[in-house]
Amino acid sequence: MVQAFDWYRAAAPAERRTFWGCFFGWALDSFDNQVLAFLLPTLMAAWHFSKSEAGLIATSSLLAAAVGGWISGILSDRHGRVRVLTGSIIWFTAFSVMAGFTNSYHQLLIVRALQGIGFGAEWAVGAALMAETINPKHRGRALGLVQSGFSVGWTLAAVVTGVLLARLPAGIAWRSAFWIGVIPALVVLLIRRYIPEPELFRKMKKETGGAIVATWRSSFRSDVRRASFLAALLVTGLQASSYALMIWLPTMLVQVRHMPVSTVAVMATMMSIGSFIGQVGFAYLNDAVGRRLSAIAVCLFSLFLTGCYLFVPLDAWVLAALGLPVGMGINGAFAGLGPMLSELFPTEIRATCMGFSYNVGKSLGALSVAAVGVVADRIGMVGSIAVFSFVGYSCALIALGFLPETRGLDLTRVASGNESYDHMNLLEQAGSSRR
Incomplete structure (x- = not known):
């Protein structure tokens, strides 16, 4: 069991910080994304919208995440992995706070769609950052363990919303569930402040001199x-x-x-x-x-x-x-x-x-x-x-x-x-x- 973590002990400080920055970023993405699923019954009862309308909120966020993920990939190839990931955290956390201030179905629909743009950035850009930083021999386990942050975020969303809905009046509880995401977001931003751009990425930028610019056609x-x-x-x-x-x-x-x-x-x-x-x-x-x-x-x-x-x-x-x-x-x-x-x-x-x-x-x-x-x-x-x-x-x-x-x-x-x-x-x- 001890040997299973030899790769982490052998990792350089920058590799460890990058791992935790990506892990907690993906967990936060999962947390903010899943909170809505646990709040939908409460919101449907409060605002009297149908199951199909509830599904539209989830679908709009998903489609926005797809667009946001592609755009974020292009931006990170142009301007850097860490910069784009930091921007994505600020983006979807800000819209999570805004979701807590909404007062109608249509307001929430628009806010969640805009929030979805930020959701799409975490996976692809974070995986690229981790892959370019970690020792190639440990790339599979490091990136796989980052992926396990999804389950952590999912579980936390279930626990936090469950506790808030059980302990607070419904009208305050669901708003608090959206707002509470600010706390882990600040932790992630603090960690990412000390994460450098991968040497591989910086070397590529220096060698090409910006001659190769990623676009939507690059794929x-x-x-x-x-x-x-x-x-x-x-x-x-x-x-x-x-x-x-x-x-x-x-x-x-x-x-x-x-x-x-x-x-x-x-x-x-x-x-x-x-x-x-x-x-x-x-x-x-x-x-x-x-x-x-x-x-x-x-x-x-x-x-x-x-x-x-x-x-x-x-x-x-x-x-x-x-x-x-x-x-x-x-x-x-x-x-x-x-x-x-x-x-x-x-x-x-x-x-x-x-x-x-x-x-x-x-x-x-x-x-x-x-x-x-x-x-x-x-x-x-x-x-x-x-x-x-x-x-x-x-x-x-x-x-x-x-x-x-x-x-x-x-x-x-x-x-x-x-x-x-x-x-x-x-x-x-x-x-x-x-x-």
């Missing part, structure tokens, strides 16, 4: 577009499967399996715990056996468990307990995205391409939420969840079949900025040389 550059679209397909598949199961599973268990709400709550808690365990475990697996093999194994593991969950007759408490390994699989897989995507693209456009691939994939994958509901009217809830889980993991496995192995890649080898070579072939050659 379609001839040497990287194949990697961009395969990465987007991978993210689409993982997100579609995760959304289909996480969003609709509680409804299926109540309406189809007739489980009591209390048991479903236990299942959701187990899934949350499993998510954290899975992300940490997958982080170490990434460095041990490689990006592709570990991702393929987790996809197959999740697909098998999903099938058991949906089609094998099991006792209610067994189903609740199975939430732990299900959470490990469907959310643990995301711990591998940061290392893999950061190693697919050259430094001068790394965050741009990561922002494009991740956010396009996230937006397309989110369509499965609505699609499950539509298809369920024809083939039933169980069959609908199964279809989109199978299609999602199939897309992810197809993408993994064509993506190269990049474990431990020296990122200086993919920072040439030369559009005349085939970037994917370079990655494959680098992988072959390490083997």
Whole structure:
């Protein structure tokens, strides 16, 4: 167990500060993003808006995050990782405070959409920053552990909103839940004040002299577009499967399996715990056996468990307990995205391409939420969840079949900025040389 943290003890002070800055930034992003989900029942009762209108708030924030993530990637390739990440924290925290002052559905809709622009920056830019700072031998576990911040933020959002709603009048409680995000935001900003731009990024800027400028077209550059679209397909598949199961599973268990709400709550808690365990475990697996093999194994593991969950007759408490390994699989897989995507693209456009691939994939994958509901009217809830889980993991496995192995890649080898070579072939050659 002690050896598991040898990489952290061996890390330089700048690497450690960068790790915690990215970890807490991602946890804060998750916290602010998830708070609304726990407050929606209270807000729906107070302002009398429908479920479809509630869904529109979540959808607008998600679409804004996709746009914001792509734009932030471009800006960070132009102006620096730390600067953009600091701006994103200030942006979405400011709009979180504004959300606490809203007095109507339409005000909240607009504020959350604007807040979503800031949400999109954290993942891609933070992953690029961490990848360019940490020792290549430890990149998988460091980035995977940063991803586990999502589960921490999710859990904190549930606890904080639960306590506030239980202890304060509803009209004050939901506003306080939005405002309280200022406290962790100040902590993150303090940490990031002492994080330098990665030496790799500064060296690239000096060598190119600003001749290479990231734009929205950079993700379609001839040497990287194949990697961009395969990465987007991978993210689409993982997100579609995760959304289909996480969003609709509680409804299926109540309406189809007739489980009591209390048991479903236990299942959701187990899934949350499993998510954290899975992300940490997958982080170490990434460095041990490689990006592709570990991702393929987790996809197959999740697909098998999903099938058991949906089609094998099991006792209610067994189903609740199975939430732990299900959470490990469907959310643990995301711990591998940061290392893999950061190693697919050259430094001068790394965050741009990561922002494009991740956010396009996230937006397309989110369509499965609505699609499950539509298809369920024809083939039933169980069959609908199964279809989109199978299609999602199939897309992810197809993408993994064509993506190269990049474990431990020296990122200086993919920072040439030369559009005349085939970037994917370079990655494959680098992988072959390490083997």
